Amino acid sequence: MTQLVPVLSAHWDEKDSFTIEAYTRHGGYKASQKALAIDPDAVIQLVKDSGLRGRGGAGFPTGMKWGFIPQGDNKDHYLVVNADESEPGTCKDMPLLMANPHVLIEGCIIACHAIRAKHAFIYIRGEVTHVVRRMNQAIEDAYKAGHLGNGVELVLHVGAGAYICGEETALLDSLEGFRGQPRLRPPFPAIAGLYARPTVVNNVESISAVPAIIANGAEWYQSMGTEKSKGTTLYSLSGHVNNPGQFEAPLGITLREILELSGGIRTGHTLKFWTPGGSSTPIFTQEHLDTPLDYEGVSAAGSMLGTKALQIFDETTCVVRAVLRWTEFYKHESCGKCTPCREGTWWLVQILRDLEAGKGTEADLAKLLDLCDNILGRSFCALGDGATSPITSSIKYFRDEYIAHITHGGCPFDPVASTLFVGAGA
Numbered sequence: 001m002t003q004l005v006p007v008l009s010a011h012w013d014e015k016d017s018f019t020i021e022a023y024t025r026h027g028g029y030k031a032s033q034k035a036l037a038i039d040p041d042a043v044i045q046l047v048k049d050s051g052l053r054g055r056g057g058a059g060f061p062t063g064m065k066w067g068f069i070p071q072g073d074n075k076d077h078y079l080v081v082n083a084d085e086s087e088p089g090t091c092k093d094m095p096l097l098m099a100n101p102h103v104l105i106e107g108c109i110i111a112c113h114a115i116r117a118k119h120a121f122i123y124i125r126g127e128v129t130h131v132v133r134r135m136n137q138a139i140e141d142a143y144k145a146g147h148l149g150n151g152v153e154l155v156l157h158v159g160a161g162a163y164i165c166g167e168e169t170a171l172l173d174s175l176e177g178f179r180g181q182p183r184l185r186p187p188f189p190a191i192a193g194l195y196a197r198p199t200v201v202n203n204v205e206s207i208s209a210v211p212a213i214i215a216n217g218a219e220w221y222q223s224m225g226t227e228k229s230k231g232t233t234l235y236s237l238s239g240h241v242n243n244p245g246q247f248e249a250p251l252g253i254t255l256r257e258i259l260e261l262s263g264g265i266r267t268g269h270t271l272k273f274w275t276p277g278g279s280s281t282p283i284f285t286q287e288h289l290d291t292p293l294d295y296e297g298v299s300a301a302g303s304m305l306g307t308k309a310l311q312i313f314d315e316t317t318c319v320v321r322a323v324l325r326w327t328e329f330y331k332h333e334s335c336g337k338c339t340p341c342r343e344g345t346w347w348l349v350q351i352l353r354d355l356e357a358g359k360g361t362e363a364d365l366a367k368l369l370d371l372c373d374n375i376l377g378r379s380f381c382a383l384g385d386g387a388t389s390p391i392t393s394s395i396k397y398f399r400d401e402y403i404a405h406i407t408h409g410g411c412p413f414d415p416v417a418s419t420l421f422v423g424a425g426a
């Protein structure tokens with residue numbers, strides 16, 4: 001059985017884990033010293049060899065992304081860390097920053113060296129004022145200790161709290177002071193990103209994984225995980241479980257194993273459905289309990305690993321109501337730039353509201369699927385695609401429940417027993 005392996009979360013239970021003293025006590029800031037003594041290209045190669053893949057959702061190889069930054073171009077290069085963490089159910093970057101902000105700062109120093117950047121920006125969502133305070137303190141301490149300011153300047157930028165600003169090009173627009181809306185690609189950020197300069201955008205967890213890789217070597221990282229999904233990662237567990245929280249394990253662990261190690265479904269109840277990677281990823285059911293939670297395993301089973309946000313719903317939950325709630329979120333967060341997403345999510349909510357209230361018809365189910373078909377792959381960015389996932393997958397697995405709303409003339413669920421936990425990270 002796969003076990004939990006705390007690497008990033010190794011010292012989170014120590015009272016002072018977030019301080020520079022604790023980080024240094026555990027060997028912190030040695031990896032950056034080691035990396036700075038190595039040629040930048042060799043650092044990129046090491047990260048490539050480790051097999052680290054981006055933890056922000058798409059799983060793009062981190063070393064390869066760094067390798068796209070043009071060299072010898074006499075332009076400023078930038079590192080941008082995506083700390084927007086808005087995907088419903090996702091709650092791993094903020095706990096990481098609260099427990100160990102210095103590992104991200106050290107990761108930034110190493111990444112800047114590798115891509116030959118002198119400036120790094122952390123874009124953090126506006127609502128998390130406690131994390132902003134902690135991060136500001138850590139940055140101040142890192143400057144005082146001389147880790148920052150000697151080749152790398154680090155700026156913490158506080159966003160206004162919009163899901164779209166997690167999309168990397170909307171994030172760059174927002175960082176530049178414009179309204180956060182996605183940009184047309186190409187050019188990709190590696191060629192023309194922040195201020196039209198070569199830019200790497202990486203998730204908090206991706207950059208925070210780098211110091212341990214430099215310290216312990218690529219082979220050590222490679223030895224954990226599965227064939228194409230290497231290393232450990234933070235799974236966010238939320239919803240109808242006895243012990244919600246962050247659980248770090250090698251990629252490829254199954255939900256059954258995580259539940260066994262974490263205390264299981266809330267006592268006296270059974271699993272009904274769950275998301276493997278946040279609400280933008282098609283839902284799973286009981287039959288997927290043994291699906292390996294790595295990029296390949298989840299996609300072979302018809303979903304996506306996404307942000308590894310495991311939202312658990314037991315038999316008391318009305319799937320139609322949960323899907324309606326998620327869809328309201330996407331409608332609210334749609335930036336309005338493209339018609340399929342802006343208008344489509346609005347119509348999805350109208351139809352789902354009727355269905356949930358028992359005022360729908362079977363023709364509405366066909367209409368929902370037709371709308372999803374016209375949003376998926378036709379929106380400007382992946383926000384629209386994500387909005388369709390809960391709808392199409394829930395109709396696939398729980399069509400009977402949608403029909404029951406129609407024949408029952410309303411929601412057949414006891415509204416008191418069904419306590420929704422949707423959107424822990426939102």
Ligand SMILES: Cc1cc2nc3c(=O)[nH]c(=O)nc-3n(C[C@H](O)[C@H](O)[C@H](O)COP(=O)(O)O)c2cc1C
Binds near residue numbers: 055057082204
């Ligand atoms: C609507 C939307 C929201 C996103 N939100 C986030 C986010 O909050 N954090 C994040 O790291 N990536 C988010 N992403 C993915 C980013 O666009 C990008 O792929 C990621 O930051 C790349 O980092 P990585 O290579 O380290 O995974 C989002 C994408 C979309 C389409």
